[in-house]
Amino acid sequence: MAKQNTVFKDAYNRCLKVLAETSSLPSEPELGQVLGVSRTTVRAILGRFEEAKLITWDKRKKIVLRQPRPDDYFPTEETDSLAEIIERSFMRRILAGGAEPGMQINELELAREIGTGTTSVREFLIRFSRFGLIEKRPNSHWILKGFTREFALELTEVREMFELRSAASFVALPDSHSAWQELSRIEALHHEILADIDNRYKEFSELDERFHLLVHKSSSNRFIVDFYDIISIVFHYHYQWNKTNARQRNARALEEHLAYIEALRSHDAKRAEEACRRHLRSARETLLQSIP
Amino acid sequence: MAKQNTVFKDAYNRCLKVLAETSSLPSEPELGQVLGVSRTTVRAILGRFEEAKLITWDKRKKIVLRQPRPDDYFPTEETDSLAEIIERSFMRRILAGGAEPGMQINELELAREIGTGTTSVREFLIRFSRFGLIEKRPNSHWILKGFTREFALELTEVREMFELRSAASFVALPDSHSAWQELSRIEALHHEILADIDNRYKEFSELDERFHLLVHKSSSNRFIVDFYDIISIVFHYHYQWNKTNARQRNARALEEHLAYIEALRSHDAKRAEEACRRHLRSARETLLQSIP
DNA sequence: AATCTGTCTATTGTGGATAAAAGACAAATA
DNA sequence: TATTTGTCTTTTATCCACAATAGACAGATT
Known part of the structure; x- marks a missing residue:
């Protein structure tokens, strides 16, 4: 096998969802745009749809014949790259x-x-x-080299430098900048999750990444933004395999985030720095505790 | 060709220099140690030495027959990986x-x-x-993405953060730390080059890297040290293709280094920070000037 | 007893082959 | 006239093969 056709299978599955919501599919280039793949792949999908009697396809007419069933989808294992x-x-x-x-x-x-x-x-x-x-x-x-205590300390040292710098850039962003809207959306999600923390505490991991990435991006520095990949992957897997006290830890972090967000909104560099430091300190503790 | 035997050729050339200084070669493992290659490669070298009538080789006896001539060496183009x-x-x-x-x-x-x-x-x-x-x-x-002005600014922003942090660690190193000796050697080289600047200004590039890498290493942070690779490669090629006023620029940088080194030696964090800032500011200017 | 050598095996570095995917261009269509 | 489609070419992702290199182990040597 030279190449797994995971791009095709993944796009096929996503295209099934598009198909479920309409009675005729759009043009090939448009579908390519929506699915983020080339026309070659779009045409392969349409061909397969036709074989599966999901649509009839004649040039520009792509008429939906039936709704997709669960077994029309490729299994998710086959769509991972x-x-x-x-x-x-x-x-x-x-x-x-x-x-x-x-x-x-x-x-x-x-x-x-x-x-x-x-x-x-x-x-x-x-x-x-x-x-x-x-x-x-x-x-x-x-x-x-191992996921050791030294690794965690070195990682957080740089993280703290970068995030403090980014937070300082953030408070200086003009009110018209789109980051403020995204910050509001993130804040709203924090309140939602906190209101139902017992059931939704697992959503924290993803939200955490979204928030900190937003902060880092305001540095407008590719090295700072790229570095966040490292933090991101470490915390991602760390959350997956270390679930002691997850509910409590996440609740605390959410509260810290809210204070941090409010400080950013105040446009007060000093306040933002303090809130940032406070949160990063406890994030570091959490990480260190999980290392033997 | 599956693999170029550049390791062999490079080690062969270096082994010729070892051979030039002795009348009989050491054991295979010892040679491997010295050359930084495996015994397999050492034996290939010895075999070729024998063919070239540079030595006689019988088990532990490896007697040098003659001095290597220039044409015994592989051309340098063939030793690059x-x-x-x-x-x-x-x-x-x-x-x-x-x-x-x-x-x-x-x-x-x-x-x-x-x-x-x-x-x-x-x-x-x-x-x-x-x-x-x-x-x-x-x-x-x-x-x-291109070697643009933004790139240079983002690079130097992080560089400054990291180097200031490293300089602060440096002044706190105990007197017994080996970095101080290396610093002295580097300082001496600065004086040597400055004394004959017209002929030796080209040696600056290499010395510059050696000095800043030493500073970065005192951070004991792999991310800071690794980041120096980026600075290093950018400045390396930058020096190669941008030679306007090289003599003058290098002389100035050498002077700044000397002030910086003295400040580090004073163990005074404040002074070190100032000297570091002053040098980094002019390094940034130099880099920016070379970008259209 | 410690090290070295002879021999053999395993792994890495690199080119080449091939299916999947991207993309270019002209003819067809609205 | 602007898209869209049909067709064809190019490039990427991935596997495989093989020489270079590393490394293991037993027997030989000091």
């Missing part, structure tokens, strides 16, 4: 599994285990290396 | 050539031009993407 599969598989090994710092990482073995070619694994490791958790010995293996 | 070749070729295109921001980068075309396989180019681009100069459109081409 190879890169996502490798990432998940790898992160499980190093964050959840008992992976010792200093351990060797073997491209071939990893590839065999995941059931994929070495090239993909290799490219993943190269991309992943910028997160500072692994290191390459040229002409030889990779070394796992 | 593929990654180095691709990097140079690519940097020439984007920094020196008239590469417009927004331009598409085509893996296949780049590979053809450099005369190499696509895999190597692809891996290079992935590694290079962390420098923030290119960006990938999934399933499609890369986009050149």
